[in-house]
Structures are given as C-alpha cells and as structure tokens.
Amino acid sequence: MRMSAEERRESVVRAAVVEFARGGYRGTSTEAIARRVGVSQPYLFRLFPNKQAIFEAAAEHCIEETWRAFDRASEGLTGEAACDAMGEAYLGLVEDREQVMMQMQIYVSVFAAESVGDVEIGEMARAGWSRLFERIEERIGDRTAAAEFMAHGMLINTLVALGYPFEHGLWSAFVELSGKRKQAGEG
Amino acid sequence: MRMSAEERRESVVRAAVVEFARGGYRGTSTEAIARRVGVSQPYLFRLFPNKQAIFEAAAEHCIEETWRAFDRASEGLTGEAACDAMGEAYLGLVEDREQVMMQMQIYVSVFAAESVGDVEIGEMARAGWSRLFERIEERIGDRTAAAEFMAHGMLINTLVALGYPFEHGLWSAFVELSGKRKQAGEG
DNA sequence: CAGATTAGTGATTGGCCAATAACTTCGCAA
DNA sequence: TTGCGAAGTTATTGGCCAATCACTAATCTG
Numbered sequence: 001m002r003m004s005a006e007e008r009r010e011s012v013v014r015a016a017v018v019e020f021a022r023g024g025y026r027g028t029s030t031e032a033i034a035r036r037v038g039v040s041q042p043y044l045f046r047l048f049p050n051k052q053a054i055f056e057a058a059a060e061h062c063i064e065e066t067w068r069a070f071d072r073a074s075e076g077l078t079g080e081a082a083c084d085a086m087g088e089a090y091l092g093l094v095e096d097r098e099q100v101m102m103q104m105q106i107y108v109s110v111f112a113a114e115s116v117g118d119v120e121i122g123e124m125a126r127a128g129w130s131r132l133f134e135r136i137e138e139r140i141g142d143r144t145a146a147a148e149f150m151a152h153g154m155l156i157n158t159l160v161a162l163g164y165p166f167e168h169g170l171w172s173a174f175v176e177l178s179g180k181r182k183q184a185g186e187g
Numbered sequence: 188m189r190m191s192a193e194e195r196r197e198s199v200v201r202a203a204v205v206e207f208a209r210g211g212y213r214g215t216s217t218e219a220i221a222r223r224v225g226v227s228q229p230y231l232f233r234l235f236p237n238k239q240a241i242f243e244a245a246a247e248h249c250i251e252e253t254w255r256a257f258d259r260a261s262e263g264l265t266g267e268a269a270c271d272a273m274g275e276a277y278l279g280l281v282e283d284r285e286q287v288m289m290q291m292q293i294y295v296s297v298f299a300a301e302s303v304g305d306v307e308i309g310e311m312a313r314a315g316w317s318r319l320f321e322r323i324e325e326r327i328g329d330r331t332a333a334a335e336f337m338a339h340g341m342l343i344n345t346l347v348a349l350g351y352p353f354e355h356g357l358w359s360a361f362v363e364l365s366g367k368r369k370q371a372g373e374g
Numbered sequence: 375c376a377g378a379t380t381a382g383t384g385a386t387t388g389g390c391c392a393a394t395a396a397c398t399t400c401g402c403a404a
Numbered sequence: 405t406t407g408c409g410a411a412g413t414t415a416t417t418g419g420c421c422a423a424t425c426a427c428t429a430a431t432c433t434g
Contacts (some may be wrong), residue, residue, distance in 0.1 A: 027213035154341035
C-alpha cells in the first residue's frame, strides 16, 4: 500500500522497535525491519539516512511512549495515588516484553557507542531518562518516592527481561515489596 | 606465552567479559576477543566449541563474581548490617562499568535467544539470578528487604549503564533513597 | 634425544549485511 | 491525457566475520 513518506517513517519506527528489541542494534538487519514493514530493504535508506538513525528514532519513540502511559494513567492525581496508578500502568505496559527489551537495548547501545567515541546516543538517552524522572517526580511530588518508583521499575524490567513467569517467587517477593510501602503509609 | 589450555580458557573468559560488555554478543567479533587475549582468532575454537559457548562462560563468570563480592563484604554479618555491607560492595563492583554492562548484555541476550527458539541461555541466566537472590535473602534474613536490595541494584545498573556522573541529580536522589531506609529503622 | 602430545598459527571460505545506483510505478493537477 | 514529482523496486558491491583445515612450535616422558 502506497503511503506518504511521513506515514511510512512512522510504520518503520514501530517495526524497528519490535526488531531491535529482539536482536539489538547489531543483531538486527535492515532487511528484517523492511520485511516487517512490508517494503524493500533499500527503501529504508530513502526514509532515514542510515541504520543508526532508525535506531535513534525507535529509541525516542520508546521513551516517549513510556511517559505517555504514565501520564494517561495518573492524570489529575498526585502523591501516592499517582504513584500507584503509574505503577499499575507500567505493569500493563511491560506485558509485552518488547517495550522492556527496547529500553534495555538503549542502555547497552549507549555504552557500545561511547566505547567507540560516539556520545550522541548517550546524550539522547540520558536526556530522555532525566526528563522522564523529572516528570514522574513532579507528578508524585516527592523526589525520594520518585527514585523508589524508578528502582521498582528497574527490578520489573529485569524480571521481565529474564522471562520469569508471574508465578515465580521473585515476582511474589516484588509484590510484597510494593505492598509494604502502602502499609508503612509514608508520603 | 605458552599456557595450559585451562589457563588460556580463563584468560579468554576475562577478555570476553570486557569485549562482550562493550559490544554485546553480535557486536563483538571473536577476532577482538582473541586480540585482547593475545592469541590467534582460530585458536579460540580449540578452547571453546563456538562463539556462543564463550559468551555463556563469560556470563557465568560475571554472575558468580557478583556473588563473590557480596559474600566477601558481608561475611559473618546478617540483617541490615549485611545489607549495607553488600550495598557498599556493589558500588565498588560497578565502578568499572564493564561489570554492569555484561549483566545487561546477559539480559538482552536471553530475549534474543528465546526469540529464535533457544531457551538455554535463558535457563542459565534465570538459574543464576535465582541463586543470587536466594543467597542474598539468606544473608539478609528477610525476603522483602532482599527484593528491595535487588531493586536498588537494578537502579544503580541503569544509572551506570546510561553513564550518569556521580554528581548528577539522579544519583543524589538515589542516595537519599538509600538513606531513608536507615532512618525508618525497619528490619 | 626420540617421538608423542599439546599449544598455537596462517590461509581461506561461504554467508550475511549496510548502503548505493539505476530503474519503475503510482497518483494527481493542469 | 500527459507529464512530473514522489513512492517504491531490483541488482549489486565491498567489507566483515565465524568457523575449518592444514600446518608449525614448544614441552614433556621415557
């Protein structure tokens, strides 16, 4: 189906998230992305200058999508209520493992790029993460609680990445951890 | 320098951790590992059946090393004292970013492998992580506290992976978070 | 010091992949 | 209906890399 270049670029980004999440930067061929989009491999290079640019667009998309999920879930809320709402939203978001894996792929790509002298991706990722943290902090209204929220998110990421089923003891330990915060009644 | 096969294998594993941490599985050539060891590339395939096996050995090594650091730091301690000692040890361990990055590379490789039907790495990684968690839980003597310890560890991993300098606001938010636990005086 | 064992190298190959160049098809506006 | 710009394709190339094969050098053992 014929599309405008802009529409195509968006569908390329969506396909790229899926493929990069699975294979990482080096393990994903532009051929695989093109196949998923339904276009020829060389056409990607009309839409983006090179593979790197496709990865960066996918990374940006992924970070923004995370905030959109938090924002939607916690609109109009503050404090602990906002925290709980966002926590629940995150559990929904990470139900497809690809979202989590793309996040992880960003992290590893930062170091890979910096090891060969390219700081661009790193700056982009740090900016994105800082922005995410600040928005969460603002929504919750407490910096320490925001940090704790992020820490729990990172533990979730790891459990999802490693593919532990929800029945596993590590998940239930995490659920206990989340529950404890409420009992303590801190704010 | 001529070595026994077993000694060589160990030096290959050490070199592999460094290289795989930087480039990931697909982004690391056996040539790069061999160069770091100081042997020819084909010789790696006398010591290991294939590239995959080198990666697995490096992964195992990395997970075990983490526990060794915890164990050394918290020997003879329990409860909160053990928790604090291990936390401090972890901050020391992750001072070289490679240790953290290799952990992350394991996580992303699990999904990559499972996406093409290979469950082996995943099982190894989950077993390693479960074992680590159980040991920590046993040392601290509290399951929820152990889960919290892991969550903080994962946040540290992310901050290190993204390359935030220690002066950055995200690190200080984390430090506040760690401090809070002590003030709360929970056990 | 013979000869067997073990450590290690050089050359090569077949497959994969990012990117380019040259060409084709579609849709719309005059 | 024609022609022009934008969407899209086929063919190709040059570089990289895991793995194999055939070979050489060091060390041990009797």
